[in-house]
Amino acid sequence: MPNQVSRRIYDFLKDLPPFSFVKEEGALLQVAGRVEVQYQPIGSIIFRPGEPPRERFFLVKEGAVELFAVNEGEERLIERFGEGEVFGIRPLLAEDEYLFLARSAEETLLYAINTEGFRELLPNYPELSSYLATLMAGSTRSALQVKARQAPALIEKENLGGPDLLDLQTIHRAREPISCQASDRIITAAKLMSEHNIGSIIIVDKKERPVGIITDRDLRQKVATGIKSNQELVVEIMQSPVICIPPSITVADVQIEMMRHKINHVVQTEDGTDKTPLTGVISKHDLLVKQGNNPAILIREIARSQSATELRVLRERAERLLSLYLSREVSISFITTVMTQINDEIIRKCIKLSLARMQADGRGNPPALFDWLALGSQGRGEQLLRTDQDNALIFEDVPEARYPAVKDYFLQLSSYATEFLNDVGFAYCPGDMMASNPNWCLSVSKWQSQFSHWMHVNTPESMLHTSIFFDFRGVWGDGSLPAKLTAHIFSNLEKPSQRFLSSLALAALDNPSPLTFFRNFVVERSGEHKDQFDLKARAMRPLTDAARVLMLEARQGSVNNTFRRYELMAKLEPQNAELYQAAAEAYEVLIRLRATMGLRRNDSGRYLKPSELSRMQRLLLRNSFGPVKETQSLLETRFQLNFLR
Structure with a gap:
């Protein structure tokens, strides 16, 4: 016994x-x-x-x-x-x-x-053997053992200055791929993975072109659990299509692809498409083996943190990484992608901590489905520095009798979340544009009514709220609630909406060319920032406002980021592609300059003294004003704004 x-x-x-x-x-x-x-x-x-x-x-x-x-x-x-x-x-x-x-x-x-x-x-116990073989074939630990040996051949060093800069290196040779045919059985693929101690296997056609991928996770979730038999064909469990990359690509670009598609493996082919033969495979852990100060590691540590104090330290580490990226002229596209992922994970962690506090208060679980809306620069995926908060909360419609209690729950939750974010270093919004404000914690139908009001009552206040709230992006839920709000906005635009769009375009002209007649910077004439240039209001906001109205007119709701909006508009309007591309490049210059100055002075980077800029910075800033002026001229002509002044 x-x-x-x-x-x-x-x-x-x-x-x-x-x-x-x-x-x-x-x-x-x-x-x-x-x-x-x-x-x-x-x-x-x-x-x-x-x-x-x-x-x-x-x-x-x-x-x-x-x-x-x-x-x-x-x-x-x-x-x-x-x-x-x-x-x-x-x-x-x-x-x-x-x-x-x-x-x-x-x-x-x-x-x-x-x-x-x-x-x-x-x-x-065949199931036990199968599970262990699966775990051995592709578990993180087994895969890394091979990658650690292969790491010196994976990335060619380019003397970029240190381990934090590995993301700038070019991957000239990916790991040798192991593949099988689409007609092979799952057990064959699992044995190959076990024999080679790898975490993935590529499925190819008769011409060696990639058609799918099987990872250790697929085996664990679909075979070890009994959902699929290991005697079935690999096509039954493979993920398809695969994401392909060209033979020579930087680690930074690989990271972008992995973040964008939420995947852990990319496949290398002769020309970077699935139409040519397979040449290699790269996994997230291939990159992690070579990178210590990696954004993926930061994000993982954020997810494991247990307090706002820990989150604050991790966000400070992210700013050191940001400073490094800026000093090495890493693309703004990559930088904003990384920092947005980090900020989003911090927001989600603050919400989790807040939910735990609600449980401790005896308030229980959320009484309805909800989502957290990032607004303003974070909603656009452009918040590089820890500026003040702009957020809101949306929850599913509930019976009117339950509404007060449900809203009260989410207001308290939002109060905790904004408090945690403030402790991390994202200051409270001076204008109270936060989810803890009862005006900005609403059900789907009440949010729809609020947006309809802003779209039909074109007052200066409505235009201000439009500039903040129309760049919303869900960062907590499954996306269904923000999607309803987006659908409502475009439904309203199907009705006679020229007045709203014209008012929005007119608001984008509130700040004219940032240069005086003598080509000096227009600076503040009085107040706390006297003799300083307002980079946000004078240069960045005209471009964000113009991009927003152009996207609404084009009925495009899938892109929030300003320079990506201009890149999309360049495709939609080839006749204006040169202007839109120039606007996108100008906005990238402005984001980079603001982040650089903000890190240098430990502030928001919004206000600049022209004298503190280098000659090159002054030149780049001055050149960015041209697209600002031309974009405003386009709006003026398209929406006939002379008749509204």
Whole structure:
């Protein structure tokens, strides 16, 4: 009869993979009876690279263990294992030496599982064998072991100054791809992945052109769970189409593709399309092996943080990364993508912390579906610095009798969230354009009514709110609620809407050319910022306002970012493509300048003293005013604004 300790261990193991595949209680009790319980103080080394395999693999009972790649004495975090997660499994199947350093990140209790006793179960439990083979074939740990060996050949160094600049390097040779045919069975693909210790396999046609990809996650979710048989064809579980890249591409561009498509692998082909043969494959972890100060690592740490204090430190790290990017002239497109991802993750974490506080207050779970709307520069994906907040909250329609209580819940939630954001460094909005304001925490139908009012009552106040709220972007929910709001706006535009668009265009002309007759900068004449140039109001806002009205007129609601709006307009209106491209480039110059000055002075970068600019900065700034003036002239002609003045 098993003792009480064995029974407690059994109860913990039985619901966790891979132990959950052992269906016979007696067999799993035998495993539990041979488990060694190990206490590891914080900082304890569990195994080191190069050590021979132990007779045990490990399960975290309590605490956390971190896995590091070690190169010339430098440690790089690869993975963190929490309660219920297995690590050190390679010796169980491969009987290989350890390639990584495992260290307890906090006080930790481990269950050390006897490999010999556990290995005896494999012939009797095919599902267990399949799961372990799948885990071994493509788990993050196994994939990284190969990539760590291959890393020197993956990226060609270009003497860019340090490890933080690896994203600027060019990938001339991706990892050698392993592929199979679309007519192959899943078990064939899994065996190939296991033999080569890789996390993905590319499916190709008879001409070696990529048609799909299978990752370790696909095997775990679709095969190990029993949803699909390993005897079915690979096309049953592959992801298709694949995202392709050309033979020579920078790490930064690869990161953009991965962020944009929310994927972990890209495929390299002869010409960067799926119409030519496969030449290589790159995974997110291929990049992480080479990068320590990587935005993906920052985002992962944000997701794991537990307080606003931690978030503030991580956002400060992001600003150091931003400063590095700016100093090395990294493209603004890449910079805004990275910083928006970081800001979005911070917002989501603040909402999670706020939901936890609501639970602690006894308020329970949200009473309705909701989404958090980022507005202004963050809504447009352009907020590089920690400027003040602009946000709102939208929740699904509920019966009128429930509305006060539901709104009260979300107002309190918003109050907590904006407080957390303020603690991180995103200051409260002076104009109270925040979700904690009852005016900006509304149901779908009430938001629709509010937008209709702004569109039909064209007062200066309505135009101000339009400039802030019409660039909304959902960052919390599934996107369905913001989509309803977008559909409502375009539905209103189907009605006679020239007056609204004309009023919007007229508002975009409120700030004329930023140069005086003598080609000096127009500066503030009085107040706190006397003799300073207002970069936001005089140069950036005219371009954002013009882009917004042009997109509304074109009925395009899928793009918020200003310079990407101009790039889209260049495609929609080829006759104005040169102007729109110039406007996009000018806006990128302005964003870069504002971020650079803001980081230098530790402020918003909005106000500049012309004397503090370098000669090149003055020239670039002055040149950006041309597209501002020309874009305003286009609006004036298109909407016949002379008749409205």
